[in-house]
Amino acid sequence: MKPTLRAVAEAVGVSRSTVSNAYGRPDQLSTELRQRILDTARKMGYPGPNPTARSLRRGFVGAIGVLFTSRLSYAFTDPFAVQFLTGVAESAELHGSSLLLVPLPADAAGARKAVENAAVDGFCVYCGGDEEGEIIDTIRGRGLPFVTTSSRPRAQDRWVGIDERAAARSAAEHLTGLGHRRVALLADSVLPDTAAGRVRVPDVADVPHPTTRERLAGFADAFAAVGVAWSELTVLSAADNSRAAGAAAVLPPDALPEPTTAVLACSDVLALGVLDALRGAGRRLSVTGFDDIAEAAPAGLTTVLQPGVEKGRRAAELLLDPPVAPDAQQILLPTTLVVRTSTGPAPRS
Template identity: 40%
Template structure:
């Protein structure tokens, strides 16, 4: 069955049948309904998507690079919340959303082979295979929670401000021995960082740690950083157990994530400590972990919905600029970088420093 078969049945042109499927605003509702009914009766499902994409010079889809493991991404409430907001924001555009793993599996190279008009790259640490292939294809890219490549747009949370306000809250409560619990994928085992300012390859971890250390230095205090390898349960658990058992344990800890903070609270309680009387804990993100652990976490909140909306808008604008450049030449305007503010949410995991530990 072809467009012409349906056109002959209804007595209209091939273009009219094509419009019924791809440009419904060009037809009356009655005529479109008649054409679609005839197509259904004949068993015609519509124009070939690949041919239509060639004609339009558009795939009608965008890619999202989440992490090297897509399964783990959807177990992460932070990544899942962002992706949900992004997909919802893109839905009215008619663009389909395709997930792209950050690293290739076997001989399959989705970032090279998948038909997309552009892509969002979400918190992928360092240079990944997917990003390199998307860059080689010269596709419009939007980077979220990491520094964008030159010529690409970005959506960045104000992570440095988040680390700073977390520490300032603890300082106001009288704490003078405040540590930062973060991740560093360059490590092989957890432990205290020798060079806290260096950090690992993850943009978010570096910025949150830097903000916390800035606040400590401004108060004339020495900052300490404890690093685990990554923000996963099996890597966090042994690290926080060692941190709690340290004879020089701090009185308060600012954590890279709510997941780390929740693990730290449970490790402290298992060691016979009381949170927040013996140890104050601050999380980051205001994810589901902040609400399920007891006591509920004081945390730095980020707006997942706003992040998804801004990323969707930045991507559609980048795609529009790319199409315009193909017709009229590149614009002089530089892609924008949007910054999303954060706020501190006070709950029950922080309190005044123990009397004998106050400065």
């Protein structure tokens, strides 16, 4: 039978609280008594109080949860996610806190359960998708603080992010200024239950994921300003947010109908995949990305720079050391269009 705190207390002849203090509040005991308790516990094979249970009792766990999509591996393979986590970790280290990565199952019930069961002091909501409102309501129900990076925060939320729509519009305006009118827009999982490749999206408002919807809307704004309607834009859906998926999305013969002259991708990894595919096919189109990850510059990718590490750092600071002033609890970070060789003037013919 596994030894218990009660058994150690009985063996030493002290109360259970005294044994607990030997581990958690050693200043409450004499050096001799504490050593006798620890020696007895070691001989009996008792490992000490459960750290999770102890932290929950005192109302402090010493860890913040970072909510991701259902694929936990995304936190280690997506370059921008890695930047964000680096920033969160830097702030957590300064505050003596740990990180708990919490993947969110695709079903709403599973996502709620993941949030309810996470032993953390608060949450950074990195990517909640269209169900983010339910997730945040669950966090509120637990009475825990949170910071969201959503593209549509509530007025009372702690938030750090960018103007997704305006940032995307800047990339599209760069292309319209170069004369591009026949273009394709690329994002991952544009609509639920649709195959990768060209998809029909009656209206940009039909796109469920808020960040994807805002970026596509920004692209559409710029083209609408030069007389190109949403219905005239080709919309491509990638199977996921990866380089291979970006390449696969533009390979079908009908993906980039002639005379498509440019592809605007909602992330750099998708854009890099497009460049891979075009290079293999011997085809030259203008391509833009979003994020400015490390691989973008060597590839000559024109993209929108958003400060990933700073975004994570500021999010963790808002959670761990929130400002008193309400108007300082929402932080809008700047973005910059970085023009490189992947874009150029549209062909005249």
